[in-house]
Amino acid sequence: MSKANERAQRAAEERAAQARRESRRRILTIGGVVLAMIVIVGGAVLVSVLNKKEVTVSDAGSSDFGVTIGKKDAPHTVVIYEDFICPFCGELESRTRDDLTKLAEDGKVLVEYRPFDLLSGRVGDYPIRAASAFSVVLEKSGPEVAKKFHDLLYENQPAEDSGDSVTNDDLVALAVEAGATESDVADAIKNVSNKDWVTKATQEATANNVQGTPTILLDGKVFDDGRTVDDLAKNLVDALE
Amino acid sequence: MAATSLGGVNGGLAWVGLLARLVTGGVWIVAGALKITQPDASIAAVRAYQLLPSSLAETVGVALPGLELVIGLALVLGVLTRGAAVLSSLLFVAFIVGIASVWARGIEIDCGCFGGGGSDPGAASSYPWEIARDVALLAASILVVYVGRTRLALDSVLFRPRTARTTQGEGD
Numbered sequence: 001m002s003k004a005n006e007r008a009q010r011a012a013e014e015r016a017a018q019a020r021r022e023s024r025r026r027i028l029t030i031g032g033v034v035l036a037m038i039v040i041v042g043g044a045v046l047v048s049v050l051n052k053k054e055v056t057v058s059d060a061g062s063s064d065f066g067v068t069i070g071k072k073d074a075p076h077t078v079v080i081y082e083d084f085i086c087p088f089c090g091e092l093e094s095r096t097r098d099d100l101t102k103l104a105e106d107g108k109v110l111v112e113y114r115p116f117d118l119l120s121g122r123v124g125d126y127p128i129r130a131a132s133a134f135s136v137v138l139e140k141s142g143p144e145v146a147k148k149f150h151d152l153l154y155e156n157q158p159a160e161d162s163g164d165s166v167t168n169d170d171l172v173a174l175a176v177e178a179g180a181t182e183s184d185v186a187d188a189i190k191n192v193s194n195k196d197w198v199t200k201a202t203q204e205a206t207a208n209n210v211q212g213t214p215t216i217l218l219d220g221k222v223f224d225d226g227r228t229v230d231d232l233a234k235n236l237v238d239a240l241e
Numbered sequence: 242m243a244a245t246s247l248g249g250v251n252g253g254l255a256w257v258g259l260l261a262r263l264v265t266g267g268v269w270i271v272a273g274a275l276k277i278t279q280p281d282a283s284i285a286a287v288r289a290y291q292l293l294p295s296s297l298a299e300t301v302g303v304a305l306p307g308l309e310l311v312i313g314l315a316l317v318l319g320v321l322t323r324g325a326a327v328l329s330s331l332l333f334v335a336f337i338v339g340i341a342s343v344w345a346r347g348i349e350i351d352c353g354c355f356g357g358g359g360s361d362p363g364a365a366s367s368y369p370w371e372i373a374r375d376v377a378l379l380a381a382s383i384l385v386v387y388v389g390r391t392r393l394a395l396d397s398v399l400f401r402p403r404t405a406r407t408t409q410g411e412g413d
Contacts, residue, residue, distance in 0.1 A: 022402065026400060029399050029400065030321065033320050033321055033399070034321070037311045037315065037321075040307065040310065040311050040314065041304070041307040041308055041310075041311050042307075043307070044273070044277050044306060044307025044310055044311075045303055045304055045307050047277050047278060048277055048278070048280040048283070048303045048306060048307070049280065049303060051277075051278050051279070051280050052280045052281060052303075053281055086360065087360065088360065122361075122362075123362065159362070160360070160362035161362040161363060209281075211281050211282070211285065212285050212359060224288070224295045225295050226295060227291055227292070227293065227294050227295065228291045229291075
């Protein structure tokens with residue numbers, strides 16, 4: 001082999017080795033950067049997970065701020081936190097009411113509805129007026145009438161941007177329709193006398209990390225199995241049957 | 242790999258690319274950072290679109306803010322620029338589809354783009370503007386993908402050929 005050939009071959013080897021080093025360095029750099037990115041994403045996810053607040057609520061039937069249907073010794077419990085103006089709550093109500101009522105009557109579930117004020121900051125005072133009226137009825141006319149009133153409130157739910165369309169007089173009329181004696185509840189509903197009750201109910205919900213409505217708890221655990229409210233309602237009823 | 246020339250017409254594009262990187266990256270960093278410490282709101286925001294099954298909505302709600310932050314950092318610094326811009330484009334497409342889909346279904350929600358989220362009466366009027374914004378940012382991201390080598394990108398330091406080619410008279 002001639003010297004020129006040898007030199008050319010060495011140079012070629014040298015170039016190939018350099019190319020290999022280059023590509024190795026390139027891959028290591030990319031790997032390093034990707035690794036750094038994964039670490040940042042991982043860190044961010046960790047921060048998120050650590051900031052996540054678990055909803056921890058008292059058992060169905062034990063709150064001072066709710067109305068209960070069903071028997072205490074039922075195998076399942078459901079707690080539903082809701083705001084009287086929240087449209088998803090209204091939808092959930094209309095999809096689950098008949099089934100939950102039936103299941104409660106059959107002794108399969110104990111359901112507690114816990115209204116509070118989530119949305120007054122955004123939509124005006126309807127959530128406060130309605131929840132106050134609910135507590136007036138609960139206080140004066142008992143849980144059965146209160147549950148009926150609760151159902152009527154959802155059947156006559158105003159849109160989020162027109163809470164004023166249901167006046168305090170309308171609330172009195174609905175309470176009477178539910179079975180309350182007008183003289184018992186009219187003044188208190190008209191004066192929104194039980195604002196305090198609403199504030200306390202809202203504080204309790206917030207303290208339990210309930211951050212949205214409807215928040216459903218099945219046997220003490222948040223139940224959110226469903227893409228839409230309809231799915232959620234269907235899956236809840238299926239889980240109880 | 243052939244190095245794109247940074248002179249002439251491409252030079253101008255490289256500067257525009259830098260601008261696109263900074264704007265898009267900045268938006269991602271803000272959007273991600275605002276949500277990282279608010280996971281419950283973030284999950285609720287994803288859920289409000291009513292597109293994903295519940296468990297997936299939770300995963301997306303927790304992981305998305307971190308991903309947004311990293312894409313933003315990568316774009317602003319110019320690290321793995323092209324890849325970051327591709328991811329950025331894909332995410333914007335997903336967001337545009339998401340907003341268009343709630344709009345079409347008549348669901349009124351806060352897009353949750355910068356924290357917040359959930360039901361929001363009267364939100365429909367802001368959908369066109371939100372979609373326009375995302376389309377503009379998508380265009381900026383695609384521009385970065387197209388230009389590839391932009392000005393003041395860390396990539397040009399990280400991936401600079403270390404050994405000068407003796408055969409080439411001109412360095413860069």
